[in-house]
Amino acid sequence: MIAIIDYGAGNVASVANAVTRLGFSFIITSDIHELVKAEKIIFPGVGEASFAVNRLHDNNLFGFLREIKKPMLGICLGMQLMCDHSDEGNVNGLGIFPLSVVRFKSSETKVPHIGWNTVHYKPANKLFKDIKQDEFFYFANSYYAPVDQLTTSVTENRISFSASLEKENYFGVQFHPEKSSVSGLKVLSNFINYC
Amino acid sequence: MLSKRIIPCLDVKNNRVVKGINFINLRDAGSAVELAEVYSNEGADELVFLDITASIEKRKTLVELVKDIASAIQIPFTVGGGIRNLKDIENLLKAGADKVSLNSSIVTDPQLITSSSKQFGSQAIVAAIDIKQINNSYKVFVKGGTEETALEGLPWCKKVEELGAGEILLTSMDKDGTKSGFDIPFLSLLTSNVNIPVIASGGAGSMQHFLDCFNNANVDACLAATLFHFGEIKIKELKNYLQQNKIHVRV
Numbered sequence: 170m171i172a173i174i175d176y177g178a179g180n181v182a183s184v185a186n187a188v189t190r191l192g193f194s195f196i197i198t199s200d201i202h203e204l205v206k207a208e209k210i211i212f213p214g215v216g217e218a219s220f221a222v223n224r225l226h227d228n229n230l231f232g233f234l235r236e237i238k239k240p241m242l243g244i245c246l247g248m249q250l251m252c253d254h255s256d257e258g259n260v261n262g263l264g265i266f267p268l269s270v271v272r273f274k275s276s277e278t279k280v281p282h283i284g285w286n287t288v289h290y291k292p293a294n295k296l297f298k299d300i301k302q303d304e305f306f307y308f309a310n311s312y313y314a315p316v317d318q319l320t321t322s323v324t325e326n327r328i329s330f331s332a333s334l335e336k337e338n339y340f341g342v343q344f345h346p347e348k349s350s351v352s353g354l355k356v357l358s359n360f361i362n363y364c
Numbered sequence: 365m366l367s368k369r370i371i372p373c374l375d376v377k378n379n380r381v382v383k384g385i386n387f388i389n390l391r392d393a394g395s396a397v398e399l400a401e402v403y404s405n406e407g408a409d410e411l412v413f414l415d416i417t418a419s420i421e422k423r424k425t426l427v428e429l430v431k432d433i434a435s436a437i438q439i440p441f442t443v444g445g446g447i448r449n450l451k452d453i454e455n456l457l458k459a460g461a462d463k464v465s466l467n468s469s470i471v472t473d474p475q476l477i478t479s480s481s482k483q484f485g486s487q488a489i490v491a492a493i494d495i496k497q498i499n500n501s502y503k504v505f506v507k508g509g510t511e512e513t514a515l516e517g518l519p520w521c522k523k524v525e526e527l528g529a530g531e532i533l534l535t536s537m538d539k540d541g542t543k544s545g546f547d548i549p550f551l552s553l554l555t556s557n558v559n560i561p562v563i564a565s566g567g568a569g570s571m572q573h574f575l576d577c578f579n580n581a582n583v584d585a586c587l588a589a590t591l592f593h594f595g596e597i598k599i600k601e602l603k604n605y606l607q608q609n610k611i612h613v614r615v
Contacts, residue, residue: 182460186435215457216485246485275559281487281530283561284366284584285409285614305367305614307440309462309487325365348440348462350404 171195171361172207176228178221179213179247180347187347191358199228209239209361213347214246218270218312219258221246235263240338240364242357248334248341249312257312265339268314268331278327281311288332288344290322295363296333296340296356297322304352306332306344313343340364367614368578368606369409369585370599371563372592374399376415376445379429396429397436403592404437406599409614411437412465412533412587415445416508423452427459434460442490442533453480457488465490465533468506471513474527481528489531490563491524493517495550496537502550509537517550518557525558532558533587536566543569543591551581563587571597571605578611 171188175181175197188195188211195211196203204210212234214221225231234241243251250262255270262270273280285305290297306324313330316323324332324343334341340360346353374381380394400411413433415426430443443456444465453464470477470491481489494505495517502517521532534554536547546567555562561584564577568588577586591597603613 180457180460180462182431182458183434183462186460187438189435190438215488217482220483279559279561279584281560282366283487283531284369286366308366309440309485311486345440348438350438353438 170207171209171211172204173197173211173213174204174230175199176221176230177224178216179244180215180345181213183345183347184211184213184244187354187357188361191354191361193361199230201229201233204233204237207239209364210237210241211360212241212243212247212251214244214248214250216246217258218246218249218255218262219260221250222258222260222262225250231263235265238338240340240360242360242364243339243341244347245310245343245345248343249314251334251339251341252314255312266314266317266319266334266336266341268317268319268334270312270314272312273326281309282313282326283309285349286324286326286344288322288324290333294321296335296342296359298359298363300352300355300359306346306349306353306356308344310343365612366584367409367612369563370407370574370602370613371410371412371585371587372403372408372599373412373414373565373587373589375589376413376429377417379425382416397432400433400437400441403599404439407603407615408439408599409585410439410462411441413441413443414465415443417445422446423455427455430456430459430461444490444492449476450480450483453484453488457484463488463490463530465492467492467494470524471504471506471515474523477524477527477529481530486528486530489529490533491521491529491531492533492535493521493524494535494537505537518553521554521558525560529560531561531563531584533563533565539567540565541590542567545569545573546577546581546586548577548581551577551583555582561585571602574602575606575609575611578606
């Protein structure tokens with residue numbers, strides 16, 4: 170069973186629609202008992218970082234998500250919250266990826282970074298299995314995680330940033346797979362099938 | 365690099381698509397959900413739904429429609445039309461819309477831009493601005509273009525950016541329906557004065573018009589309605605044409 174975390178700061182409906190379309194069963198929950206039972210966790214996120222971190226604390230999920238050993242996929246803000254820190258609301262994240270999330274400089278590019286951009290992934294990447302290199306995915310972000318050793322794919326918006334991150338059982342994507350048409354659904358099914 | 369976006373716009377009344385729908389092979393020509401699927405399969409980058417229903421029941425039915433659309437397509441979409449407050453916005457985003465477009469309500473209550481972008485993220489808040497030239501100046505119109513305001517076009521666009529809007533959907537009323545091309549002079553002035561993405565609307569009549577707008581006005585997206593609804597231009601053909609002419613599009 171897949172669990173989609175509903176903590177009051179995510180586009181749960183769209184993620185649930187995508188997983189439904191793929192034909193997997195899932196629950197939408199913020200209950201730790203349910204999350205303990207789940208095989209895999211999807212951690213969506215939309216909105217403002219410090220607001221979302223507060224919702225994680227309100228739901229007693231902050232410590233729990235740092236310690237799980239099962240595969241978890243953070244989406245967009247979800248991925249950013251898995252980093253050490255975000256400049257958005259100057260807030261500490263889950264600290265899974267040792268990175269600081271920063272804002273695009275408006276002197277260099279339009280902010281927010283909204284629309285379809287290409288993703289270039291490293292070889293032997295489970296999330297991007299059977300997806301063509303430099304495929305388009307839908308992004309909607311003003312902040313980004315810099316490129317790091319844990320970066321498994323990059324996207325360019327004047328500067329290169331992490332389109333996906335991976336560490337042990339933790340995965341994160343900056344784009345919205347649930348809104349990225351056929352390729353996005355493929356990323357979700359790759360996570361569910363292979364990660 | 366971000367690709368340039370092509371966005372069909374659908375007017376919806378009582379959950380049915382109205383105005384110029386001439387698709388063949390549709391089971392139900394007025395079904396917003398079915399048309400959304402068609403456009404999504406043709407390669408539309410996102411969709412805009414403008415609800416023009418004028419009834420008390422509107423909000424409830426619109427939320428239901430958004431749920432149906434969100435379960436049918438896996439591309440982003442925006443919903444607009446009569447959205448007045450944070451609760452309206454929350455209900456639509458929760459139902460699966462990615463963005464809301466705000467027009468008359470932010471002229472009455474500009475702070476709605478700030479409060480909504482704080483709560484839902486600026487990427488979810490589109491400021492829809494309708495402008496018309498009156499005596500050599502651009503005036504902002506509200507209520508579906510029926511009411512002139514005291515606001516000037518460019519200063520209002522800069523204001524919505526400052527207040528926290530994530531995108532501007534700029535409709536030129538002078539151009540709308542004329543098929544004479546987008547309002548490139550205003551749009552290029554706009555994109556050199558704001559730093560958020562701009563969606564051009566009003567005036568599309570040919571593939572060349574889209575090309576000119578991307579090349580000369582530096583917009584991020586172009587929107588059209590009847591042109592696509594009547595099948596005069598197919599989205600696939602348009603995107604192939606733009607790609608051949610060195611515009612970065614998702615094909």
